[in-house]
Amino acid sequence: MKFLLLALTCLLLSGCARETPPPMETIPPTTAVVETVPETMYAPEHPLSQQYGKDLKVYPLTTRKTRGAVALGENILIFSGQGSTTLTVLTGEELTVSAAKTLDFTLTPTDPSFRAWDDCIAFYDTPRQQYLVLSPELKILSRIQLTEPTVCTPILSEDRCTLYYCTPQAIKAWELSSGIHRTVAEMDYDQLSITALLLEDTVIQCRVQDGDQVHTLFLSAENGRQLSRLEGGPQILTEGSRYYASLPISALYLLLCGDTKGETQALFPEETPTDTFFLPALHAALTAALQSDDSVLLHYYELSQGTLAAELKLDSHQLPKQVCSGSGGTLWLLTYDPSTDQDLLYRWNPAASVFRPKESPSCLFPYPDSQPELLEDCYAYAAGLEERYGFPILLGENALSCQPWDYTFEAEPQPQILLQALKQLDDCLSAYPQSLLDQTAAHFSSVKIGLVRQITGSTATGSPDTATGVQYLDGTDAYVIITTGRYTAQALYHELFHVMETHILTDSTALDQWNALNPPDFTYTFGKGEPAAKESYLAPGTRCFIDTYSMTYPREDRARVWENALLPGNRDLFQSEPMQAKLTALCKGVREAYGLTKLEEAFLWEQYLSVPLAHTP
Numbered sequence: 001m002k003f004l005l006l007a008l009t010c011l012l013l014s015g016c017a018r019e020t021p022p023p024m025e026t027i028p029p030t031t032a033v034v035e036t037v038p039e040t041m042y043a044p045e046h047p048l049s050q051q052y053g054k055d056l057k058v059y060p061l062t063t064r065k066t067r068g069a070v071a072l073g074e075n076i077l078i079f080s081g082q083g084s085t086t087l088t089v090l091t092g093e094e095l096t097v098s099a100a101k102t103l104d105f106t107l108t109p110t111d112p113s114f115r116a117w118d119d120c121i122a123f124y125d126t127p128r129q130q131y132l133v134l135s136p137e138l139k140i141l142s143r144i145q146l147t148e149p150t151v152c153t154p155i156l157s158e159d160r161c162t163l164y165y166c167t168p169q170a171i172k173a174w175e176l177s178s179g180i181h182r183t184v185a186e187m188d189y190d191q192l193s194i195t196a197l198l199l200e201d202t203v204i205q206c207r208v209q210d211g212d213q214v215h216t217l218f219l220s221a222e223n224g225r226q227l228s229r230l231e232g233g234p235q236i237l238t239e240g241s242r243y244y245a246s247l248p249i250s251a252l253y254l255l256l257c258g259d260t261k262g263e264t265q266a267l268f269p270e271e272t273p274t275d276t277f278f279l280p281a282l283h284a285a286l287t288a289a290l291q292s293d294d295s296v297l298l299h300y301y302e303l304s305q306g307t308l309a310a311e312l313k314l315d316s317h318q319l320p321k322q323v324c325s326g327s328g329g330t331l332w333l334l335t336y337d338p339s340t341d342q343d344l345l346y347r348w349n350p351a352a353s354v355f356r357p358k359e360s361p362s363c364l365f366p367y368p369d370s371q372p373e374l375l376e377d378c379y380a381y382a383a384g385l386e387e388r389y390g391f392p393i394l395l396g397e398n399a400l401s402c403q404p405w406d407y408t409f410e411a412e413p414q415p416q417i418l419l420q421a422l423k424q425l426d427d428c429l430s431a432y433p434q435s436l437l438d439q440t441a442a443h444f445s446s447v448k449i450g451l452v453r454q455i456t457g458s459t460a461t462g463s464p465d466t467a468t469g470v471q472y473l474d475g476t477d478a479y480v481i482i483t484t485g486r487y488t489a490q491a492l493y494h495e496l497f498h499v500m501e502t503h504i505l506t507d508s509t510a511l512d513q514w515n516a517l518n519p520p521d522f523t524y525t526f527g528k529g530e531p532a533a534k535e536s537y538l539a540p541g542t543r544c545f546i547d548t549y550s551m552t553y554p555r556e557d558r559a560r561v562w563e564n565a566l567l568p569g570n571r572d573l574f575q576s577e578p579m580q581a582k583l584t585a586l587c588k589g590v591r592e593a594y595g596l597t598k599l600e601e602a603f604l605w606e607q608y609l610s611v612p613l614a615h616t617p
Contacts, residue, residue, distance in 0.1 A: 041345070042094040048314070048346070055352050056312065059095050059345040063088055066343035068109035069334045071326035072136055073118050076345070079108055087138055095345070101138040109322065112195050113153040122160070124153040131156060131163060144176065152193030157201045164204060164221070166192050171204065171224065185224025198238045199260070203227065205236065239280035246276065249453065252417065252485025255285070256367060257303055266367035268416045269299060270308060272424060272486065277323035279331070284309075284350075286323050286331065290569040292607075300331075300350040306364030310353035317569050318344070365416050374415035381422045389429045389437055392448045393422070394481075399450035402479055404472050406461035410454040412484045421451050421484040428492050431566065431604040436594045440500050444473075447499055449492070450481040471495040493563035501555065503593050510589035514554055517581050519544055525552050544578040562586055565605045574608040587613050 041059035043049060049058045063080035070077045076095065078088040085107040091098040105126050107114065113124035113131070120141060122133045131144035131154055144163060146154065154165035163174040164184070171184045171194065184204065191209035198205055198218070206217045216230040235246040245256040255276055258264040269276070273287035285301045296319050300310040318335040326332055326347075333346040375396075382393035394402065395418060396411050403409045412418050429437065441447045455470055457463025469482040469491030478499050482491040505511060522544070525531055531551045537544045545551055546560040561582050564570045574583055587606050591597045591613060602614045 040094045040096050041090060055349060057347040059347070060340070061343040061345055063343065066334065068322050069324060069332055069345065070109045070116050071324050071332055072116060072121070074327055075136065076326070076332055077116070077121065089136065089138060099138045111153065112193070113155055115156055122156050126153065133160070148181070155194050155197055157197060159201070164194055164197065166194055171206065171219070173221070184221065185219055196236065197221070198236060199243070200240065207233065237278050237280050242280065242283065244278035244280055246278070252483070264367050265306070265364040266416065267301065267303070267306065268363050268365060268420055269301065270363065271297065271299065272420065272488070274319060277320070279323070279325045281325045282329060288319050290317070290319070292568045294569055294571060301363060303364070306362035307360040308363065309360070310350035312348060312353065368414065374419070378415055378418040378422065381419065385422065385426060385429070389434070390441055391437070392446065393425065394448055394450035399452050399481065402448070402450065402474065404470070404474070406457060406463045407467070407470055408456045409452040409481065412451060412453040417484050418451060421488050424488045425449065425492060428489050433594070433596065436596070439594055440503055443503050444478040445476040447478045447480065450479065451484055452481060453484060455481065455483055469495040471498040490563050490567060493566045494559045497559045497562040498555065500590070501558065504589045506593070508589040508592035510585050510592055511558070514558070514585065517578060517585065524554060524557070527552055540572065541576060542578065543573065543576040546573060558586060562605065565608055571608050580610055583609060584611070
């Protein structure tokens, strides 16, 4: 776990906030605020408003191409537009437009330069190389004109007295009260940018690129000393001495939180989330997960105890694009409704939610966690799955011992991650009739499923750099190896279909004319280049493939159709006639090959068929 200890070094440093220097000089505004007609966004007649009552308020936004939202006390600031950016301040219970301003460049709340306080906002005006400070009414209070060439967007400190920026050779700090430009650290990288200020501005987070490698560095804001280094791009937020981190590890985003004065803990939500939003001001987290009925389930976790405190169910795949916390424990959820082609803003108060569980087990666990009894639980769970489904489940060294020549596996050491992945395996395998699993295994000496943290290949062997799953044969034994994390279910469905296909092609004719289901001018690439007119094959109304990977080999095309047919929230992928034809062919092939044609049951993989295949007596 050395990488983790390095990653958290910067977060475990106790630091004191600097004394606040005198406020910087203000400049009279020269850009007028756009006059707006008062406009109310609140829609009490919206179905969700009717369903949840006072718990949830719905605001259909009139802004187009909405890119984000930020809470400003009782108000909310909306970012919208394409190319240019319109800032809109919405005020009051009904969200009335109180101010608006149009910028001639792109700005989002996730821009490293953007910062917000109760009394102002600040961001970098890239075309003019100016750092702007605006009032809540969007009037310009100050301009900071940079006179030195920069290679990234600068960031203003929390006390608004220091501006951090990068030149081609160094990271610098401009002390605005004295006018001194001091060098924080000299750097020598192909690309360098500041991405955040952490722990009350005592730590600078940087993104550096050295050749093809991208790293994240954490430096002392005082003297530039490197505190730690991470591969890739973690997402880290801080609030006082507390920290919240989403670390990309293989196919997993590890969710960590803690305090510089205490231990690090990992959050393992009850359901594997599609996305997670940390809410530092509330010391909470919100997870979003797609459900089998195409809804979105939101879970609100109070991180003081790690318990599930509230839940909310949204319709129509409305995964939040952004979540931010407002005053009084309110959450603002920015979503999109495809049925109306409109951005929606929800105001939700979890404390008054219709769902408040009386008792909920904690989802926080120490990290790293090496409790032997938890590892014993994992092996016991794996043994139970083998007994139930007939497939041996390989963990730890057992999974590493069977790696093929062209891939390298890394074992998953964290017990809670393994337990989470095993539960996903259980859920996935339970969707198949046991007779199907038995007949699949009968084609081989055995079918073994392995769980690992990471799968890596190399160009020298012709394998991709990374994979979420692989399937291969060793003699007459079939292996399905998948990574723990967000893609466990998806990878299992995909790789297991490759094993099933041996039986389908032998005992059914449904896939014999597969190529005829493709456009007449289409030819699979077989790993060489990309197909011509690939975008036309993915147009929603006439879609013929899931994605460009489906266009490489017929077997990968079929496996991509199969895995997406089993996953929730994919109905739109199967609306076109060509995709219905492919899904129907696969479903017929499975029923024929596995003797399921006379069953009245509609299987999970048939959920998106427009014409059911279930037998009618």
